[in-house]
Amino acid sequence: MLAIAVARYMEEAEKESSWIRRMFEQGLKLKQEYGAENVADFSIGNPDLEPPPEFIEALKKHASDKGIHRYMPNAGFVDVRAKVAAWLRKEYKIDFGYEHVTMTIGAAGAMNIVLKTILNRGEEVIIFEPYFCEYKFYVENHYGKPVVVKTTDNFEFDFDSLNEKINKKTRAIIVNSPNNPTGKVYSDRELKKLSKFLEEKQNELGSTIYVLSDEPYREIVFDCKSQSITSFYNNSFMVYSWSKSLGVAGERIGYVATNPEIDDKRIFEKLAFSTRILGFVNAPALLQKAVADVLGIKVDVNIYKKRKEIISKGLRKAGYEFFEPQGTFYFFPKSPIPDELEFIRKASEKLVLLTPGIGFGRKGHFRISYTVGERTIELGLERMQELINGV
Numbered sequence: 011m012l013a014i015a016v017a018r019y020m021e022e023a024e025k026e027s028s029w030i031r032r033m034f035e036q037g038l039k040l041k042q043e044y045g046a047e048n049v050a051d052f053s054i055g056n057p058d059l060e061p062p063p064e065f066i067e068a069l070k071k072h073a074s075d076k077g078i079h080r081y082m083p084n085a086g087f088v089d090v091r092a093k094v095a096a097w098l099r100k101e102y103k104i105d106f107g108y109e110h111v112t113m114t115i116g117a118a119g120a121m122n123i124v125l126k127t128i129l130n131r132g133e134e135v136i137i138f139e140p141y142f143c144e145y146k147f148y149v150e151n152h153y154g155k156p157v158v159v160k161t162t163d164n165f166e167f168d169f170d171s172l173n174e175k176i177n178k179k180t181r182a183i184i185v186n187s188p189n190n191p192t193g194k195v196y197s198d199r200e201l202k203k204l205s206k207f208l209e210e211k212q213n214e215l216g217s218t219i220y221v222l223s224d225e226p227y228r229e230i231v232f233d234c235k236s237q238s239i240t241s242f243y244n245n246s247f248m249v250y251s252w253s254k255s256l257g258v259a260g261e262r263i264g265y266v267a268t269n270p271e272i273d274d275k276r277i278f279e280k281l282a283f284s285t286r287i288l289g290f291v292n293a294p295a296l297l298q299k300a301v302a303d304v305l306g307i308k309v310d311v312n313i314y315k316k317r318k319e320i321i322s323k324g325l326r327k328a329g330y331e332f333f334e335p336q337g338t339f340y341f342f343p344k345s346p347i348p349d350e351l352e353f354i355r356k357a358s359e360k361l362v363l364l365t366p367g368i369g370f371g372r373k374g375h376f377r378i379s380y381t382v383g384e385r386t387i388e389l390g391l392e393r394m395q396e397l398i399n400g401v
């Protein structure tokens with residue numbers, strides 16, 4: 011028999027995130043056994059709302075455009091980048107031109123081309139916990155070292171902890187607002203305070219500290235506006251994808267908008283080179299053309315808002331402790347027993363699937379993703395009430 015040879019890193023990395031696979035497999039098994047309609051699957055953050063009709067029309071319209079399906083500049087079509095830049099100029103009052111916009115394979119592709127462009131081997135990237143679990147892998151893909159900094163009980167920046175972890179090797183920090191898994195939307199005040207802190211640190215350390223502002227949930231907000239730290243901090247990248255705003259996560263389309271005031275202006279073209287050498291080559295041609303036609307159009311966020319309100323009411327009535335989300339489609343409540351893995355196991359016995367806080371770097375919590383219909387939500391809430399009564 012042939013030896014199976016996979017890189018050691020792959021074995022290790024997969025072990026660390028094996029709970030994702032376990033949960034997915036368990037979900038499939040339960041659905042097969044009990045019927046999908048009887049399982050409240052709150053585990054996967056897969057946007058379930060269909061894309062707006064304008065987007066489908068744009069896809070159809072551009073499918074027969076002559077010459078668009080070929081290779082193109084690695085950063086994407088110039089006309090598409092110009093439209094995105096013009097839209098961003100209006101929304102954020104930042105002087106973006108087409109040359110500052112690189113079209114990408116979603117936010118995930120965007121994060122990877124930025125990290126490829128800025129990281130030297132062994133340099134550190136700060137991520138705040140609780141964090142989107144893929145960040146660690148993205149940093150390690152480019153031989154960087156993820157450094158986890160805790161946030162407060164209310165998920166605010168903890169400047170003392172940040173100060174302890176920041177040093178000459180810190181090359182970047184990742185800010186995710188609206189936040190997965192907490193649903194927190196950072197305020198103007200918090201983002202300005204962080205910017206000022208980082209400006210001072212850059213001066214003190216004599217080095218560049220970049221901010222990657224990961225904003226794929228920007229439009230999924232309730233009664234507030236999502237601000238971008240790129241409005242306050244020059245050495246910054248705005249990372250975006252249409253996965254959530256248009257409900258097209260499978261189509262893989264997004265961008266990086268690099269702050270025009272960034273210190274090292276070589277970055278703009280280096281991002282295009284990273285797109286090429288990582289093997290992405292360019293973002294999907296048809297998708298670029300389609301999204302450029304529907305800038306500002308989004309799924310009906312009121313549907314998410316209504317679901318959020320139902321869950322909020324249900325969890326409160328049941329006696330769960332939780333932070334009231336201001337955006338995204340997640341809740342990140344405290345587990346009613348300290349060991350959230352045990353709680354999640356009990357929940358799955360009642361056919362409710364949740365994600366453990368440990369996967370986001372914060373134990374004692376669990377994540378609810380409400381990319382499911384109201385009937386499933388009601389079903390899940392009833393069982394979560396029974397669960398808390400039983401502990």
Ligand SMILES: Cc1ncc(COP(=O)(O)O)c(C=O)c1O
Nearest residue numbers: 116117118142190224226251253
């Ligand atoms: C915080 C965060 N960043 C990035 C991504 C990746 O987004 P995309 O699938 O659009 O590349 C996700 C996806 O869920 C996310 O939650």
